[in-house]
Amino acid sequence: MPHRLPLFPLGSVLFPGLSMPMRVFEDRYRHLMSDLLALPADEPRRFGVVGIELGHEVGASSTQQLSDVGCVAEVRTVRRHEDGRYDLLVEGTERFRVDAFVDPDSDHPYLRASATALPEEPGPDAERHAERVGRLFARYCQRLTGIGMPAEPPADFPSEPVALSYAVAAAVIVDQFDKQRLLEAEHAAARLRLAAELLRRENRVLTALPLLPGGPFLRREINLN
Template sequence: MSHRLPLFPLGSLLFPGLTMPLHVFEDRYRRLVTELMALPTDTPRQFGIVGIQLGHEVGELSARQLYEVGCVAELRDVHEHDDGRFDLVAVGGSRFRVDRVIDPDDEHPYLRAETTFLPDELGPDPDSRAERVGRLFGVYCDRLNGIGVPAEPPDEFPTDPLPLSYAVSAAMVLDQRDRQELLAAEHAAARLDLAGALLRRENRILAELATLPGGQFLRREVNPN
């Protein structure tokens, strides 16, 4: 079944079950938020967050190429400023595949897309994979904390395979391509396998680092559009 979604292309990714703060200042996205807020209270206020493969966030037609898989976002905690800007929190819902991008027009000045929602399946032997990734993520956090970089304690993470696969994917500091592969993985087992491989790589790097590059290694920044 096809779903038409307004799109919010970003240089970062939202994962199902996770949250993302957004600062909305461009006119086209201010209009989108206003339209969503005008929907009846029993209607989901949803849009699609999709990663930018080529281009950048700000400016019309600046996102020249998008990744194929994104995540539905639902508006939460919307605060409107006097000048029309918004601060809001988006909560990740279903993943979707972009089937066709619809260019902006006078009625809809933002991108839209025909999308197909993707199922969340566990895949083979998810429990043992989740246990293994949980241990690797514990090492990852310990090594970050050991060099003075705050990291989420493993016991605050879910243990069920599906939410764990998304939580670990969102928590690791990775480039956009790695994060996109995690989001697009066929099922939780495949995502956990990939997360495990990435954690082993990152743990080797952290073990060899005497000092970190300048700047905060783990950041929780507000994403401007």
């Protein structure tokens, strides 16, 4: 992880192993992209995605309250438009905890942080929790389909506890507060326990809902800076 990690605050949560499309148009984040693209070709282009707990994605960073735990995003594809905007596809690689925020300066007009990588551990009884979450998630998909939101996990949906914990965390349709709780869980077993709690809650809600018009399952939103 870089000594000082560039930060990209978002109103969304990125998880390790999952991808996210992004659109960059603010000047400071254009500067960030310019700095990343200037790196040697064999050096990963990375920045940290942190959740905005209070404030907005667009505007002065001084008005934002940011989460202390985020996810490193590695740029997989980038397209620069003639007007200077960028379209990105990033993939989450590892979680980190912010040790200290570094204010913008003339050379780096975007927020940075000194950060520490967080370990990825299965935790106690992770396999048992994974089996339970797998069953609950299958029921969740069935109930989404039952209310008119066709939902079917991809054929390569993971079963290994750490990967499954993040895949379900990214897939379940809950608010950012719950997504952040999932990201911050100490290990996969704790994340799976929380996911099971959320899935049971959502399954009860879905059972009570009337049929809805068909809609996309787990639609990918383009995150704007």
